[in-house]
Amino acid sequence: MGLQITHTPDFVMKWFLFFVLAIGLGLCSSTANSVSGYNYYRLPTALKPQKYYLRILTLLENPEELRFTGTVKIVIEALENTRNITLHSKNLTIDESKITLRKISEDGNKDNCVTSTSINPIHDFYILNTCEELLAGNVYKLSVPFSADLSRQLIGYYRSSYKDPETNVTRWLSATQFEPASARKAFPCFDEPAYKASFVVTLGYHKKFTGLSNMPVKETKPHESLTDYIWSHFEESVPMSTYLVAYSVNDFVNKPSTLPNGALFRTWARPNAIDQCDFAAEFGPKVLQYYEQFFGIKFPLPKIDQMAVPDFSAGAMENWGLVKYRESTLLFSKTHSSLADKQDLANVIAHELAHQWFGNLVTMKWWTDLWLNEGFATYVASLGVEDIHPEWNTKDRGSLTTMMATFRLDSLVTSHPISRPIKMVTEIEESFDAISYQKGSSVLRMMHLFMGEDAFRSGLKSYLQLYAYKNAEQDNLWESLTEAAHKNGALPKNYEIKTIMDSWTLQTGYPIVNVTRDYKTGTAKLGQERYLRNTEISRAQCVGCWWIPLSYTTQNEKDFSNTAPKAWMECSRSGESIPKTIQDLPGPDQWVIFNNQLSTPYKVNYDAQNWKLLIQTLNSEEFQSIHVINRAQLIDDVLYLAWTGEQDYETALQVTDYLQRERDLLPWTSAFNNLKLLNRILRQTPNFGFFKRYMKKLFTPIYEHLNGINDTFSSIQHQDQILLKTMVVEWACQYQVSDCVPRAQSYFSRWRSEPNPDENNPIPINFRSSVYCAAIKYGTDEDWDFLWSRYKNSNVGTEKQVILGTLGCSREVWILQRYLERAFNPKGGIRKQDSSLSFQAVASREVGVLLAKKYLIDNVDLIHKYYYPQTRSMSRFFSQLSEQVITKSDLNGFRAFVNNSRQYLKGLSQTIQQSLEIMLTNVQWMERNYHQFSRSIQQHL
Ligand SMILES: *[C@@H]1O[C@H](CO)[C@@H](O)[C@H](O)[C@H]1NC(C)=O
Ligand SMILES: *[C@@H]1O[C@H](CO)[C@@H](O)[C@H](O)[C@H]1NC(C)=O
Ligand SMILES: *[C@@H]1O[C@H](CO)[C@@H](O)[C@H](O)[C@H]1NC(C)=O
Ligand SMILES: *[C@@H]1O[C@H](CO)[C@@H](O)[C@H](O)[C@H]1NC(C)=O
Ligand SMILES: *[C@@H]1O[C@H](CO)[C@@H](O)[C@H](O)[C@H]1NC(C)=O
Ligand SMILES: [Zn+2]
Numbered sequence: 001m002g003l004q005i006t007h008t009p010d011f012v013m014k015w016f017l018f019f020v021l022a023i024g025l026g027l028c029s030s031t032a033n034s035v036s037g038y039n040y041y042r043l044p045t046a047l048k049p050q051k052y053y054l055r056i057l058t059l060l061e062n063p064e065e066l067r068f069t070g071t072v073k074i075v076i077e078a079l080e081n082t083r084n085i086t087l088h089s090k091n092l093t094i095d096e097s098k099i100t101l102r103k104i105s106e107d108g109n110k111d112n113c114v115t116s117t118s119i120n121p122i123h124d125f126y127i128l129n130t131c132e133e134l135l136a137g138n139v140y141k142l143s144v145p146f147s148a149d150l151s152r153q154l155i156g157y158y159r160s161s162y163k164d165p166e167t168n169v170t171r172w173l174s175a176t177q178f179e180p181a182s183a184r185k186a187f188p189c190f191d192e193p194a195y196k197a198s199f200v201v202t203l204g205y206h207k208k209f210t211g212l213s214n215m216p217v218k219e220t221k222p223h224e225s226l227t228d229y230i231w232s233h234f235e236e237s238v239p240m241s242t243y244l245v246a247y248s249v250n251d252f253v254n255k256p257s258t259l260p261n262g263a264l265f266r267t268w269a270r271p272n273a274i275d276q277c278d279f280a281a282e283f284g285p286k287v288l289q290y291y292e293q294f295f296g297i298k299f300p301l302p303k304i305d306q307m308a309v310p311d312f313s314a315g316a317m318e319n320w321g322l323v324k325y326r327e328s329t330l331l332f333s334k335t336h337s338s339l340a341d342k343q344d345l346a347n348v349i350a351h352e353l354a355h356q357w358f359g360n361l362v363t364m365k366w367w368t369d370l371w372l373n374e375g376f377a378t379y380v381a382s383l384g385v386e387d388i389h390p391e392w393n394t395k396d397r398g399s400l401t402t403m404m405a406t407f408r409l410d411s412l413v414t415s416h417p418i419s420r421p422i423k424m425v426t427e428i429e430e431s432f433d434a435i436s437y438q439k440g441s442s443v444l445r446m447m448h449l450f451m452g453e454d455a456f457r458s459g460l461k462s463y464l465q466l467y468a469y470k471n472a473e474q475d476n477l478w479e480s481l482t483e484a485a486h487k488n489g490a491l492p493k494n495y496e497i498k499t500i501m502d503s504w505t506l507q508t509g510y511p512i513v514n515v516t517r518d519y520k521t522g523t524a525k526l527g528q529e530r531y532l533r534n535t536e537i538s539r540a541q542c543v544g545c546w547w548i549p550l551s552y553t554t555q556n557e558k559d560f561s562n563t564a565p566k567a568w569m570e571c572s573r574s575g576e577s578i579p580k581t582i583q584d585l586p587g588p589d590q591w592v593i594f595n596n597q598l599s600t601p602y603k604v605n606y607d608a609q610n611w612k613l614l615i616q617t618l619n620s621e622e623f624q625s626i627h628v629i630n631r632a633q634l635i636d637d638v639l640y641l642a643w644t645g646e647q648d649y650e651t652a653l654q655v656t657d658y659l660q661r662e663r664d665l666l667p668w669t670s671a672f673n674n675l676k677l678l679n680r681i682l683r684q685t686p687n688f689g690f691f692k693r694y695m696k697k698l699f700t701p702i703y704e705h706l707n708g709i710n711d712t713f714s715s716i717q718h719q720d721q722i723l724l725k726t727m728v729v730e731w732a733c734q735y736q737v738s739d740c741v742p743r744a745q746s747y748f749s750r751w752r753s754e755p756n757p758d759e760n761n762p763i764p765i766n767f768r769s770s771v772y773c774a775a776i777k778y779g780t781d782e783d784w785d786f787l788w789s790r791y792k793n794s795n796v797g798t799e800k801q802v803i804l805g806t807l808g809c810s811r812e813v814w815i816l817q818r819y820l821e822r823a824f825n826p827k828g829g830i831r832k833q834d835s836s837l838s839f840q841a842v843a844s845r846e847v848g849v850l851l852a853k854k855y856l857i858d859n860v861d862l863i864h865k866y867y868y869p870q871t872r873s874m875s876r877f878f879s880q881l882s883e884q885v886i887t888k889s890d891l892n893g894f895r896a897f898v899n900n901s902r903q904y905l906k907g908l909s910q911t912i913q914q915s916l917e918i919m920l921t922n923v924q925w926m927e928r929n930y931h932q933f934s935r936s937i938q939q940h941l
Helices: 270-274 278-295 339-355 367-388 394-409 424-432 434-453 452-465 475-489 497-505 608-618 620-624 629-641 648-658 665-683 686-705 718-735 740-752 765-777 780-791 797-809 815-824 832-843 846-867 871-882 889-901 909-938
Strands: 047-059 067-078 082-088 100-104 110-112 116-118 125-136 139-149 156-163 170-177 198-206 210-213 217-222 227-232 246-251 253-257 265-269 304-308 323-328 362-364 470-472 512-519 521-530 548-550 553-554 565-571 578-583 592-594 601-607
Touching: 047 082, 047 497, 067 889, 110 125, 170 304, 170 323, 170 434, 198 210, 198 246, 246 304, 246 323, 253 270, 253 278, 253 765, 265 270, 265 278, 270 278, 278 304, 278 367, 278 452, 304 909, 323 339, 339 367, 339 394, 339 718, 339 765, 362 367, 362 452, 367 394, 367 434, 367 475, 394 434, 394 629, 394 665, 434 452, 434 497, 434 548, 452 475, 475 497, 512 592, 512 608, 565 578, 592 601, 592 608, 601 608, 601 629, 608 620, 608 629, 608 648, 629 648, 629 665, 648 665, 648 686, 648 909, 665 718, 665 909, 686 718, 686 909, 718 740, 718 765, 740 765, 740 780, 765 780, 765 797, 780 797, 797 815, 797 832, 815 832, 815 846, 832 846, 832 871, 846 871, 871 909, 889 909
Parallel strands: 047 198, 265 304, 304 323, 362 470, 512 601
Antiparallel strands: 047 067, 067 139, 082 125, 100 110, 100 139, 116 125, 156 170, 170 246, 198 227, 210 246, 217 227, 253 265, 512 521, 521 578, 548 565, 553 592
């Protein structure tokens, strides 16, 4: 599934439904139900589906009755004798009198039947007890009719709508979102990823609509009784998992792409947004072709559609041949979307199309290995985007941001391993997090870099070929890669990929490596232990050992391009770290840096002398002799070390001081990412003034260098610098650097005086977020209302997101309160998919955070009801608030709230544990570092 990316506040993943006990099939018309005894979370293995004939009639004519009715015929092979057929089904109405069951064989079909049914609401099982035993080796055909309302939630088979701008009429459409476990809400099925089968889909609908599914339409026929209704018969699919099935009935239009001798490629949107499809229609086919060549396997379907759905819970979903997106992750407007928006779209499209191989062609056996899907799609997407837009330099930036996200979440005791046991649907949803996506991607990149290009690619290719149309586990991947690595001489013969990679995927956390040099002998001693941000936990308690490929370079050599390991840190059989000594290092006037280009997820601490040498180089003309990613690494590492007290802030500030010279995007990205955390703590303290002055001192040179908020974009050569300028201006306005705020306000007032502000916006696109925020923060009630009207009238998803993110910049309590209430009022004008953006926009700011916290505590029942059953959306609220709780009493207050609200917070326990730990680390920071930091920073003003 796709990332959902927002600029303010953060990167976030996706969330999903929430597990509901007891409701479900209780609403079905069947009466004979009793609760069954089989209580294992997986389906019994006696049966295997081969093919589904899925026929669904969708009724979109009457807004009061948006429904679907259908029949699924499943061809089932019996692997063992059994007296029941256990399927998944959830909240579907099933007329049991119409269920049929037959044995299929060459000498004619033979009727069997169903005596009774029962349900298991905990695991969504629907159990049909058969009249006669099903016998191993035989094939049966089960037919089950079903119906339901098109869901009002954004999962299963659901409704979405948009307003026709010409007539003000609401247009309805239907869409699916099945991953991980909601196909069962749309039709009865064996809803586990390993039950791959082919699908023959037939959709019925009014002829004014278009029907889309995974495969192309084979033929269309009139409906036998409903006038003006038709049946569209789609071609049979390749074998695939249920979570990848997709369909939609809509009145959209498409933009076809021309893909030389390839699949038919179309991009779909509501008619009024079709002009925003150009970028996706051009980029999509290019990246698809890149993957065909990268994986050496052709895209196997005859067509692929990408579709912008007005209401969509995830960022996007990789359904085979019918990829669905939010509008803001597929549609690009030349006049309203920024360069960052464009890069984000490209990244999401590249991610979903990478899944067509990693995920769709080869699928994880069970959700434990979800990271194989998501880590790969995330990593490979960065290669795809880099190939098509090398001028964006997304590969390095992507590596750095995924690494930083990994470091952050995985520094918590409450993090989890990449590969983790899954026993409940809610646990699957909790796996769609930075560990599966970002850490997964980081360890794959690590492997790519230590194995080298040829071995990595040939191993991947043989894995994909071996398991095409099947399912695999991580061990299967390790086998293919070990074989390729040994064949290519890319790994010592006595090393196995599995040994190395298990230390990264089965253990929580990542190591910090201590490098202690002996300047007389030219050696260095290396030790490793797990890095933990939480200093109440003794690290000795959290033993762990990682196989670490060691690359390094010296001040003489400065060869950062070589990321192949010069040595390895190994683990003993009993899992203990074996200390390592490195020889032939230079003299006491030369630094060493480990982990060239941050190729492996570990942090490094050096002895004082080595830090001193590094600081000297950073604060000199020579600073660019350190690779740009390693400059970002040094900033990130030293600020982490200072946080936990392993370095003092004096050293850390000597490192960050050099930023006054820095003109590259990546070190600044690293700096902003870390300084943001300090900012959120310090702005609540009396010493914030010092921090503010220090920040102004750091930013002023880069702000001036980039001509500040003046529109000089047309003269910028490197796209990196556009993003840097965007980012610097955002911070500069926050800290009132130079002319940032007054100029932002004058841009905004120019916009306000436009006769047609929805058509004409004179604010440079890349500054809009900063300008809106400054204008709202220092502006009037009318400024807020003006921006709100633009939100209401906007036809562009990315623009709407920017506005929602900045409406929270106000410092007026009543305005923020009204905004929060609108966000959770179904008639408030904000789509459910976007409410959490509004909440976060308020919660991330200094006045808003207090209101947002109170709003959540006072209204947790209503918010729960608003999202139910997809209450996982609430997880984002907690992570946002957690960074700003800094006192023990607030932390205790939050704990009490969480305890008292358990019934509303089910399925959020992982997020809540992590949020409480982040709050605790803030409290620890205040106790340990606040005074020392305040003293040190005054020396640097
Ligand atoms: C259905 O059949 C399977 C396989 O024979 C068995 O393990 C399971 O317990 C049965 N389920 C019920 C509810 O009896
Ligand atoms: C179950 O279906 C009924 C009728 O189709 C619907 O009213 C209800 O909201 C659904 N419940 C859930 C939890 O989706
Ligand atoms: C559409 O609705 C808006 C606000 O409700 C109204 O101002 C506008 O005149 C309506 N347009 C048409 C064509 O009915
Ligand atoms: C690393 O250095 C820190 C601080 O000097 C020390 O507390 C820790 O024990 C060292 N760890 C290892 C594994 O050498
Ligand atoms: C922006 O442009 C104005 C007018 O040309 C100039 O006075 C100002 O110094 C510029 N600001 C920056 C930060 O370059
Ligand atoms: Zn994905």
